[in-house]
Amino acid sequence: MxxxxxxxxxxxxxxIGFGGIPIQRIDAAGTRQLFLQMREAGINYVDTAxxxxxxESYIGAAIEGMREHFVLATKSMSRTKEAMAKDIDISLANLGTDYIDLYQxxxxxxxxxxxxxxxxGALEALLEARTAGKIGHIGLTAHSLEVFAKALTLDWVETIMFPYNIVETQGTELIHKCAERGIGFIAMxxxxxxxxxxxxxxxRFIASNPDVTVVIPGMADAKEIEQNIAAACDGAPLTEAENAKIEEIRATLGTQFCRRCNYCAPCTAGINIPGVFLMDGYLTRYGLADWAKARYAAMEKTASDCVGCGVCETRCPYNLPIRDMLKAAAERFGK
Ligand code: SF4
Ligand code: SF4
Structure with missing residues (x-):
């Protein structure tokens, strides 16, 4: 490690850190097992929200008796002092600890x-919690470049988390500025x-950028932990073949694809928007047409149920033309 x-x-x-989103799909016992394996493997950075x-509560149960082996980072959508103070206390209780290393x-x-x-505002609560020893450090997470750039100018921001991957490199320059200014960069x-x-x-692509402090993939079992460590800690430069594959992926995916963050929900017509785009991806990119068609057909609401209200597009942090994309998916799937 x-x-x-x-x-x-x-x-x-x-x-390499642990991204806490996927454990919503496993159970508390499975999470405990995973944390025992991570401890063994030397992964200590844990991100949740x-x-x-x-x-948070699965992680709290999973680290019981071994809190000191992990660096805990969580985050809250609260924007006011009162709501943030409440959330910090809930996080502490959920995580079963009296100290959170990083609150974002x-x-x-x-x-x-x-x-x-x-x-x-929420910052007042974070500063008070830091003085009280409830949290150690304060960070910020963003999806927009504008917010990322602004965060770089705020002296209380000690870490920034932003999407960074093969097809989302729009933050590269700002990530470099993080490194120059001693701000930890967490690649989500x-x-x-x-x-x-x-x-x-x-x-391997992410780890090859020295400006990235830590990357936080989700992991569900020992095999994934091993594979992720091998990939992120390999240290060897990307090969010509890998660079060619990266270019091929970029050419195929472009920039208009759904990241499945679900910020667009709820849909007025009850459509599972990222679910539709996921099936569309399986249909068009991964050669799983029959499987995708069967799963799509079983969906309660499909792309053709869109009434065109546009509410989802105002919520999508990637400004995706969701209505047009749904229309195209409806044509491909025939409903
Ligand atoms: S535009 Fe379509 S997909 Fe978006 S919220 Fe309205 S009905 Fe749902
Ligand atoms: S359409 Fe946009 S907001 Fe909705 S899940 Fe995809 S990327 Fe996220």
Missing amino acids: QYTTLGKTGIQISR RGYTVS VHNPTMEQLEQVIAAG KPLAGGALDDATLAL
Whole structure:
């Protein structure tokens, strides 16, 4: 395992961390098993969020008796002082600890970031919690370049998390600025929300950028832990063949693809928007047409149920033309 310093926080962390979103799909016992394996493998950085339903509490149960082996990072969508203070206490209780190493402002818009910083905003609660010893450091997560750039100018921001992967390199320059300014950079969405199927190549690409402090893929079993460590800590430069594959992936996926973040929900017509795009990806990219068609046919609402209200597009952080994309999917699937 390679270890590195998480920017100006000074915390020593493994170059590969644990992304806490997928454990919503496994159970508490499975999570415990996973954490025992991670401890054995030397992975110590753990990322979760108040918004990931049971993730914090599963992790809390999983680290019982071995809290000191992990660096815990969580985040909250609260924007006011009162709500953030409450969330910090809930996170502490869920995680079964009296100290969280890193607490992050979760994906604010520019307007929400203003609110966080203003009098009565969430930052006041974070600073008070840090003084009280409930949290160690403060970070921010973003999906927009504008928010990322603004975060670089805020002296209380010690870490920044932003999507970074083979097909989402728009943050490269700002990531370099993080390194120059001693701000820890946490790469999220290493597999572009499931759009990339070669996890080894995806992680090798990210790890080959020295400006990235830590990458946080989801992991569900010992085999994935081993594979991810091998990929992220290999240290060998990308080969010509790998670079060619990366270019091929970029040419195939382009930029208009769904990252399955589900921020567009709820759909007025009850469509599972990322679900439709996932099946569309299986149909068009992965050669699983029959399987995708059968799964799509079983969906309660399909792309053709879209009433064109456009609400989802105002919520998509990637500005995807969801209505047009649904129309194209409906044509391909025939409904
Ligand atoms: S535009 Fe279509 S997909 Fe988007 S919220 Fe409205 S009905 Fe749902
Ligand atoms: S359409 Fe946009 S908001 Fe919805 S899941 Fe995909 S990327 Fe996320």
